[in-house]
Amino acid sequence: MKKTKxxxxxxxxxxxxxxxxxxxxxxxxxxYKKNDTNVAVVVSAMADTTDDLIELAVKIAKDPTDxxxxxxxxxxxxxxxxxxxxxVRELGFESVALTGFQVGVLTNKEHGKARVHSVDDKRLKxxxxxxxxxxxxxxxxITEDGEITTLGRGGSDxxxxxxxxxxxxxxxxxxxDVTGIYTTDPRMVPEARKLKEITxxxxxxxxxxxxxxxxxxxxxxxxxxxxxxxxxxxxxxEEGTMxxxxxxxxxxxxxxxxxxxxxxxxxxVCAVPDQPGISAKIFxxxxxxxVNVDVIVQNVSHTRxxxxxxxxxxxxxxxxxxxxxxxxxKIGAGxxxxxxxxxxxxIVGSGMRSHQGIAARMFEALAQAGINxxxxxxxxxxxxxxxxLDKVDAAVKVLHRKFALDKG
Amino acid sequence: MKKTKxxxxxxxxxxxxxxxxxxxxxxxxxxYKKNDTNVAVVVSAMADTTDDLIELAVKIAKDPTDxxxxxxxxxxxxxxxxxxxxxVRELGFESVALTGFQVGVLTNKEHGKARVHSVDDKRLKxxxxxxxxxxxxxxxxITEDGEITTLGRGGSDxxxxxxxxxxxxxxxxxxxDVTGIYTTDPRMVPEARKLKEITxxxxxxxxxxxxxxxxxxxxxxxxxxxxxxxxxxxxxxEEGTMxxxxxxxxxxxxxxxxxxxxxxxxxxVCAVPDQPGISAKIFxxxxxxxVNVDVIVQNVSHTRxxxxxxxxxxxxxxxxxxxxxxxxxKIGAGxxxxxxxxxxxxIVGSGMRSHQGIAARMFEALAQAGINxxxxxxxxxxxxxxxxLDKVDAAVKVLHRKFALDKG
Numbered sequence: 001m002k003k004t005k006x007x008x009x010x011x012x013x014x015x016x017x018x019x020x021x022x023x024x025x026x027x028x029x030x031x032y033k034k035n036d037t038n039v040a041v042v043v044s045a046m047a048d049t050t051d052d053l054i055e056l057a058v059k060i061a062k063d064p065t066d067x068x069x070x071x072x073x074x075x076x077x078x079x080x081x082x083x084x085x086x087x088v089r090e091l092g093f094e095s096v097a098l099t100g101f102q103v104g105v106l107t108n109k110e111h112g113k114a115r116v117h118s119v120d121d122k123r124l125k126x127x128x129x130x131x132x133x134x135x136x137x138x139x140x141x142i143t144e145d146g147e148i149t150t151l152g153r154g155g156s157d158x159x160x161x162x163x164x165x166x167x168x169x170x171x172x173x174x175x176x177d178v179t180g181i182y183t184t185d186p187r188m189v190p191e192a193r194k195l196k197e198i199t200x201x202x203x204x205x206x207x208x209x210x211x212x213x214x215x216x217x218x219x220x221x222x223x224x225x226x227x228x229x230x231x232x233x234x235x236x237x238e239e240g241t242m243x244x245x246x247x248x249x250x251x252x253x254x255x256x257x258x259x260x261x262x263x264x265x266x267x268x269v270c271a272v273p274d275q276p277g278i279s280a281k282i283f284x285x286x287x288x289x290x291v292n293v294d295v296i297v298q299n300v301s302h303t304r305x306x307x308x309x310x311x312x313x314x315x316x317x318x319x320x321x322x323x324x325x326x327x328x329x330k331i332g333a334g335x336x337x338x339x340x341x342x343x344x345x346x347i348v349g350s351g352m353r354s355h356q357g358i359a360a361r362m363f364e365a366l367a368q369a370g371i372n373x374x375x376x377x378x379x380x381x382x383x384x385x386x387x388x389l390d391k392v393d394a395a396v397k398v399l400h401r402k403f404a405l406d407k408g
Numbered sequence: 409m410k411k412t413k414x415x416x417x418x419x420x421x422x423x424x425x426x427x428x429x430x431x432x433x434x435x436x437x438x439x440y441k442k443n444d445t446n447v448a449v450v451v452s453a454m455a456d457t458t459d460d461l462i463e464l465a466v467k468i469a470k471d472p473t474d475x476x477x478x479x480x481x482x483x484x485x486x487x488x489x490x491x492x493x494x495x496v497r498e499l500g501f502e503s504v505a506l507t508g509f510q511v512g513v514l515t516n517k518e519h520g521k522a523r524v525h526s527v528d529d530k531r532l533k534x535x536x537x538x539x540x541x542x543x544x545x546x547x548x549x550i551t552e553d554g555e556i557t558t559l560g561r562g563g564s565d566x567x568x569x570x571x572x573x574x575x576x577x578x579x580x581x582x583x584x585d586v587t588g589i590y591t592t593d594p595r596m597v598p599e600a601r602k603l604k605e606i607t608x609x610x611x612x613x614x615x616x617x618x619x620x621x622x623x624x625x626x627x628x629x630x631x632x633x634x635x636x637x638x639x640x641x642x643x644x645x646e647e648g649t650m651x652x653x654x655x656x657x658x659x660x661x662x663x664x665x666x667x668x669x670x671x672x673x674x675x676x677v678c679a680v681p682d683q684p685g686i687s688a689k690i691f692x693x694x695x696x697x698x699v700n701v702d703v704i705v706q707n708v709s710h711t712r713x714x715x716x717x718x719x720x721x722x723x724x725x726x727x728x729x730x731x732x733x734x735x736x737x738k739i740g741a742g743x744x745x746x747x748x749x750x751x752x753x754x755i756v757g758s759g760m761r762s763h764q765g766i767a768a769r770m771f772e773a774l775a776q777a778g779i780n781x782x783x784x785x786x787x788x789x790x791x792x793x794x795x796x797l798d799k800v801d802a803a804v805k806v807l808h809r810k811f812a813l814d815k816g
Contacts, residue, residue, distance in 0.1 A: 019467035053487065059427035061494040068497075068505050072490035075483035079461065082480035086469040089476075097476050101509075102554055146510055 045076025066111035100140035154215025271334030453484025474519035508548035562623025679742030
């Protein structure tokens with residue numbers, strides 16, 4: 001007996017933004033439905049629906065409860081999944097639309113950012129048996145108590161991955177408005193090349209470093225359960241980028257991509273007394289102010305005083321500065337300096353684990369281009385430099401060329 | 409111990425049409441919430457929401473499945489109930505929004521016009537115990553299999569009555585844009601008087617005879633379980649009209665109201681052979697064409713041929729004429745005549761059961777006004793006359809005066 005293939009497809013809000021786009025997506029979906037292929041589709045709310053609903057809620061209540069917000073916002077995906085199922089049936093294919101609770105997406109009780117416990121496969125398998133294409137409302141689930149929850153920004157990605165895990169899908173396709181993951185942003189570097197594949201770890205670095213294609217949590221889940229992801233465009237049939245556990249090439253290439261982030265601001269707390277527990281005091285204060293710190297650098301101290309620098313999102317700079325000034329006074333540190341004129345450039349690649357000298361090559365390339373490095377941070381598979389904001393485009397280009405990313 | 413009062417309120421789509429109206433309704437709701445009063449509210453979709461969703465569906469599919477339509481349309485009430493719960497909480501009152509399935513409105517599987525089997529009272533009682541105002545999404549329920557259903561046009565009325573039954577509410581208030589039930593349409597007769605009360609039976613006759621205030625099915629359910637209804641305006645605090653099992657006056661008044669319907673057309677099948685089963689043949693044919701017949705008159709036959717007249721909604725006249733012509737030929741009857749220039753005027757009153765001579769007084773009043781009666785039909789508590797369309801306004805006025813309805 002021939003093995004039946006199972007695919008999960010996820011379409012974002014811009015892919016289903018109006019009646020015509022919904023019909024176009026339906027055409028694509030049915031082109032994948034063959035006798036030996038089961039198709040389950042996860043769909044986001046039509047573009048703008050969620051924002052419109054939030055706007056209404058804000059008119060009515062200053063601080064709406066998370067529970068009622070979830071009840072409200074989950075309707076967006078319920079609408080798009082019902083409409084998409086109608087569009088699929090209109091093309092002559094059996095289909096069934098299912099909400100989060102109907103498909104059995106069980107979550108914890110954290111409204112607005114619920115975590116998925118499990119997805120029931122019974123309803124899906126029954127529908128597949130009946131030859132139906134299943135259209136599932138993304139972004140939502142239900143608690144044991146029957147409360148509707150939502151999974152947070154980008155939650156439909158997570159719905160798709162959790163569904164793919166439940167039905168042991170062969171692949172989970174993520175449809176977006178780009179054709180895949182690129183070695184760097186093609187708007188900055190025209191020679192940027194679409195990657196055939198990338199590892200989960202690399203993708204996680206890319207995502208957290210500014211390449212906003214997929215929600216990070218859903219990549220983590222896909223990695224944990226080894227569900228191959230295929231990021232591709234809903235506007236073309238072109239193959240996109242596979243996100244996989246291990247690259248298929250025998251030898252990893254050293255660097256897979258270059259990313260940048262212009263949304264950083266730098267804070268330096270000067271003349272910090274070099275005592276145990278001092279950094280903890282500073283970063284506790286920053287965290288309490290609700291600020292996400294990104295890169296942290298503390299210089300090795302030869303005197304009894306040291307400078308501590310870190311970056312925060314530009315929007316959070318005022319909050320962060322206030323907290324930093326307060327804690328600086330408390331611990332007897334000096335001035336608090338800051339700059340909005342910084343940016344981060346990073347290189348990412350699983351191959352760094354086994355290749356030596358990558359960092360040196362990166363610094364060399366930046367130096368040759370006359371770009372000064374203000375801070376450096378590294379992870380196992382990435383190296384980031386904080387540089388002047390007006391140099392970041394040049395830095396990305398230079399690094400892309402240095403590591404021959406246009407050559408593949 | 410003092411008995412706790414329980415009230416159910418139902419607000420229609422125009423009462424919650426925008427953020428400001430939702431806030432106004434919330435103010436009204438909390439004014440009823442006292443320590444010794446439990447309040448459950450059933451809400452319809454914000455005006456236009458349902459029509460907008462239908463318009464989207466029609467763009468996508470010629471003949472959308474009822475199941476997916478229910479999934480789609482039920483979002484309208486889910487949105488309004490979430491928003492209304494937020495608005496209530498904003499005023500400092502605890503509240504909880506519940507969808508049809510969360511409140512346990514169990515229905516049969518007839519999508520688009522499901523019948524309510526039962527309403528669970530557990531969730532509601534729990535919320536009352538916690539001092540919460542409960543806001544329920546109207547118009548919707550769920551089947552045993554977890555399928556979302558809707559209850560048909562006016563279904564939120566039915567939700568409210570079924571809820572009131574489940575929690576043994578003391579009263580079920582139906583909020584509309586009119587201040588109550590009138591002796592006749594105040595736009596036609598300025599002296600029309602708001603009724604303090606009306607019986608279920610009278611209201612059912614009024615509803616089916618053209619007074620479009622409440623869905624007939626929900627009145628039937630309220631009658632069966634003897635749930636007092638209070639029809640009133642969401643724009644004022646004025647008392648409306650109570651709909652009750654038995655009028656509180658010891659003696660029924662003969663006539664409670666006058667209604668009219670200008671949406672009728674008359675068909676006459678001439679020279680029908682007077683044989684057993686002939687009428688059945690005609691009306692089976694009309695029914696098969698999907699036409700609702702209203703008044704039927706068959707004259708007693710002195711010859712072997714008779715004329716059969718009946719009325720149908722104007723919109724269904726073409727279908728009805730086609731079916732009538734076909735069946736007329738088949739049974740050997742004569743010409744099929746029709747007129748769009750007719751209307752119905754009716755008087756309604758439980759008192760007719762015990763008062764004699766009501767019909768005679770009606771005919772007399774019409775005769776005095778020079779109005780010719782084309783057809784007559786009676787029920788236990790109503791008398792209807794089909795008259796010329798251009799005479800109907802005069803007829804309503806004349807009858808309203810004849811039965812002294814402005815006097816109360």
